Amino acid sequence: MPCSLPITPRRLAAALLTLPVGLGAVLASAQTAPLNDTGQAQCYNAANAAAPCDEATTGNGATHPGQDGRFGRDAAQAAGALPAKTGGGAAGFDFTALDAGGNDTATGSHACVKDNVTGLTWEVKQAGANTDLRYTGHAYAWYDSSHPSNPGSQGANTCNGTLPGSLCNTQAYAAAVNAAGLCGQTGWRLPTRRELLSIAHNGAASAPSIDTTYFPDSQSNWAWWTSDTYEPVPAGAWIVYFYGGDSNAFSKALTYSVRLVRSGQ
Numbered sequence: 001m002p003c004s005l006p007i008t009p010r011r012l013a014a015a016l017l018t019l020p021v022g023l024g025a026v027l028a029s030a031q032t033a034p035l036n037d038t039g040q041a042q043c044y045n046a047a048n049a050a051a052p053c054d055e056a057t058t059g060n061g062a063t064h065p066g067q068d069g070r071f072g073r074d075a076a077q078a079a080g081a082l083p084a085k086t087g088g089g090a091a092g093f094d095f096t097a098l099d100a101g102g103n104d105t106a107t108g109s110h111a112c113v114k115d116n117v118t119g120l121t122w123e124v125k126q127a128g129a130n131t132d133l134r135y136t137g138h139a140y141a142w143y144d145s146s147h148p149s150n151p152g153s154q155g156a157n158t159c160n161g162t163l164p165g166s167l168c169n170t171q172a173y174a175a176a177v178n179a180a181g182l183c184g185q186t187g188w189r190l191p192t193r194r195e196l197l198s199i200a201h202n203g204a205a206s207a208p209s210i211d212t213t214y215f216p217d218s219q220s221n222w223a224w225w226t227s228d229t230y231e232p233v234p235a236g237a238w239i240v241y242f243y244g245g246d247s248n249a250f251s252k253a254l255t256y257s258v259r260l261v262r263s264g265q
Contacts, residue, residue: 034117034118034119035073035117035118035198036073036092036093036115036117036118036198036199037072037073037074037091037092037093038068038072038074038200038201038202038203038245039074039090039091039092039093039200039201039202039203039204039209039211040068040069040074040091040202040203041053041069041074041075041077041078041091041203042069042203043057043058043064043067043069043070044057044064044067045057045063045064046062046063046064053067053069053070053075054070057070058070068202069203072092073091073092073117074091074092074203076092077091077092078091085116086116087104087114087116088107088213088214089211089213089214090201090203090204090211090213091201091203092117093115093117093199093201093211094115094116094117095113095114095115095116095211095214096113096114096116097110097112097113097214098110098111098112098113098114098121098183099111099183100182100183100184101183101184102183102184102185107213107214110124110214111123111124111182111183112124112182112183113214113215115198115199118195118198119263119264120191120195120198120261120262120263121183121185121261121262121263122199122215122259122260122261123177123182123188123259123260123261124214124215124216124217125215125216125217125218125219125257125259126217127216127217130160131160131162132162133162133163133173133176133177133180134177134182135159135160135162136217136218136219136257137219138158138159138160138162138168138257139158139159139168139222139255139256139257140155140158140159140168140169140170140172140173140225140255140256140257140258141153141154141155141156141158141168141169141170141252141253141254141255142169142170142225142237142252142253142254143155143169143170143171143172143252144170144171144227145171147229147234149229149234150229150234150235150252152169152170152235152237152252152253153169153252153253154167154169154172155167155168155169155255156168158255159173162176163176164176168255170190170225170258173258173260174188174189174190174258174260177260182260185262186262187262187263187264188260188261188262189227189260189261189262190225190226190227190258190260190261191226191227191259191260191261192226192227192228193226193228193238193240193247195226195261196224196226196240196259196261197240197245197247199211199215200240200242200245201245202244202245207220207221207242207243207244208220208242208243209242209243209244209245210242210245215259218242218259219242219257220242220243221243222241222242222256222257223239223240223241223248223250223254223256223257224239224240224241224242224256224257224258224259225237225239225256225257225258226238226239226240226247229252230249233249235251235252235253236249236250236251236252237249237250237252238250239256
């Protein structure tokens with residue numbers, strides 16, 4: 001799994017372009033915006049062995065300087081410098097599980113997750129029958145009929161007939177989840193690339209790179225769509241790949257996973 005060294009995005013088959021995603025380290029004392037950290041709280045020495053996240057290991061004169069594990073919310077959490085969490089979660093993450101009505105609940109059979117740092121609420125995928133609208137194994141083409149240059153593809157039956165006309169695409173899926181009133185709410189949408197990256201847990205010991213207590217049944221070997229078109233090539237859109245928490249641009253006609261998000265209360 002990822003270590004505290006700079007992360008290079010993997011080259012994935014069918015990618016239009018692969019670009020690194022720059023996530024600048026932020027000192028815990030300077031945290032002023034509602035941002036999650038990366039989840040990486042471990043540092044490594046010159047022998048690539050786990051070592052304390054201190055000046056000797058990560059300072060300017062060290063073999064691997066400026067490692068992520070020394071900075072941000074995760075480091076502050078490890079040092080006991082953050083307030084008590086509203087909910088729970090690994091490292092500096094702070095999540096609350098919600099039931100089908102949008103009420104706080106225990107993890108296990110929850111339907112949504114509230115991120116107490118960013119204020120976003122996330123859909124939780126379901127591992128039951130593949131006739132479930134939110135079944136984790138369903139895949140969708142990227143489609144937005146309002147997009148000015150390339151709306152994408154309306155798709156085919158890659159979600160076991162759970163959407164109208166058996167056209168499995170991101171727009172139809174969001175519409176169906178909103179009609180169902182997931183967790184007692186509407187306003188569900190595709191997340192932006194930065195929003196989806198905000199729940200990537202780069203310090204996870206194994207794939208998927210996400211807190212599986214709060215986000216169970218997360219396909220680690222699939223890409224997850226974001227709402228962001230790759231503007232230099234509008235036939236593509238950005239995905240986040242939770243095997244390692246990196247991001248790439250893929251053709252909108254391909255079919256991948258979707259995790260919806262909503263803003264506000």
